[in-house]
Amino acid sequence: MILLDGIKTSQELRTEIATEVNNIVQNGGKRPHLAAVLVGNNGASVTYVNAKIKACEEVGFTSTLIKLSDTISESELLLEVEKLNSDPEIDGFIVQLPLPLQIDEKKIILSIRPEKDVDGFHPENVGRMALGMPCFIPATPAGIIELLDRYNIETGGKHCVVLGRSHIVGQPISLLMARNTYPGNSTVTLCHSHTRHLSEIVRTADILIAAVGRPNFVTADMVKEGVVVIDVGITRVVDKTKKSGYRIVGDVDFDSVSQKAAFITPVPGGVGPMTIVSLLKNTLKAARGKKA
Numbered sequence: 609m610i611l612l613d614g615i616k617t618s619q620e621l622r623t624e625i626a627t628e629v630n631n632i633v634q635n636g637g638k639r640p641h642l643a644a645v646l647v648g649n650n651g652a653s654v655t656y657v658n659a660k661i662k663a664c665e666e667v668g669f670t671s672t673l674i675k676l677s678d679t680i681s682e683s684e685l686l687l688e689v690e691k692l693n694s695d696p697e698i699d700g701f702i703v704q705l706p707l708p709l710q711i712d713e714k715k716i717i718l719s720i721r722p723e724k725d726v727d728g729f730h731p732e733n734v735g736r737m738a739l740g741m742p743c744f745i746p747a748t749p750a751g752i753i754e755l756l757d758r759y760n761i762e763t764g765g766k767h768c769v770v771l772g773r774s775h776i777v778g779q780p781i782s783l784l785m786a787r788n789t790y791p792g793n794s795t796v797t798l799c800h801s802h803t804r805h806l807s808e809i810v811r812t813a814d815i816l817i818a819a820v821g822r823p824n825f826v827t828a829d830m831v832k833e834g835v836v837v838i839d840v841g842i843t844r845v846v847d848k849t850k851k852s853g854y855r856i857v858g859d860v861d862f863d864s865v866s867q868k869a870a871f872i873t874p875v876p877g878g879v880g881p882m883t884i885v886s887l888l889k890n891t892l893k894a895a896r897g898k899k900a
């Protein structure tokens with residue numbers, strides 16, 4: 609079994625990005641600038657946004673964190689988005705999800721200028737991705753593709769089973785794995801809560817991408833020998849033995865499944881760090897795109 613090490617791989621990518629930032633600055637260019645909007649103080653969201661800001665600093669980006677109250681109205685948040693849309697200093701920005709119930713997430717995403725939508729959530733970017741046109745690919749699927757690529761994992765003609773049809777992971781990664789490029793050219797089966805004979809389908813997977821948000825959902829009896837396992841789950845469960853009071857559990861029962869897998873991502877330290885570095889890559893691309 610080979611561990612798909614997201615920490616090591618993302619560190620290599622961060623070094624590459626830092627080198628490019630240096631080149632830009634040496635040539636009189638401006639540092640890429642990412643802004644992150646955080647509404648409220650949901651524990652996980654605060655952790656992820658802080659990790660994104662820290663990663664920006666590490667590669668030499670400028671970053672701005674905009675913290676807003678969880679009682680903010682939709683129109684007030686739309687105004688904040690508009691400020692970022694029209695600020696020439698900002699290359700790209702994200703509005704961390706989930707948002708409080710009084711705010712319509714779709715409306716906020718639609719209001720982001722597609723050229724600054726480094727999350728790749730705007731319908732224009734989603735449509736462009738579906739058509740294989742230049743776009744921002746959402747960070748988690750992009751990170752998975754990058755990881756498969758860096759480990760030279762064969763994907764052409766393989767059966768890729770995706771668990772979960774979310775708009776940020778399951779749906780886009782299904783499209784990407786089926787694309788006519790490497791990594792891609794897989795035969796993709798997208799499973800979800802209505803799927804029948806799930807275990808039988810999963811057992812035929814050469815590549816399994818689990819993104820259902822249910823801790824330890826995939827067990828060893830559900831996979832075949834030699835499977836490549838990508839675990840996107842990051843559920844926090846109470847753990848009194850930890851200083852933080854919780855630990856992070858993936859969708860895959862790592863201890864048992866890793867005994868049958870050829871390659872497997874750990875949680876934490878797999879897809880999560882790859883997600884963050886992909887956001888940096890998108891921001892670099894947004895900054896470059898502005899000059900062209």
Ligand SMILES: Nc1nc(=O)c2c([nH]1)NC[C@@H]1CN(c3ccc(C(=O)N[C@@H](CCC(=O)O)C(=O)O)cc3)C=[N+]21
Nearest residue numbers: 655656702703704705706727747876877878880881883
């Ligand atoms: N607008 C928006 N864009 C996102 O990209 C976005 C979002 N909203 N909402 C939530 C999800 C989730 N997400 C993660 C990013 C990094 C880790 C990550 O670095 N995880 C570490 C563990 C971190 C920890 O200690 O909790 C790891 O897996 O090793 C996890 C999850 C981005 N998301």
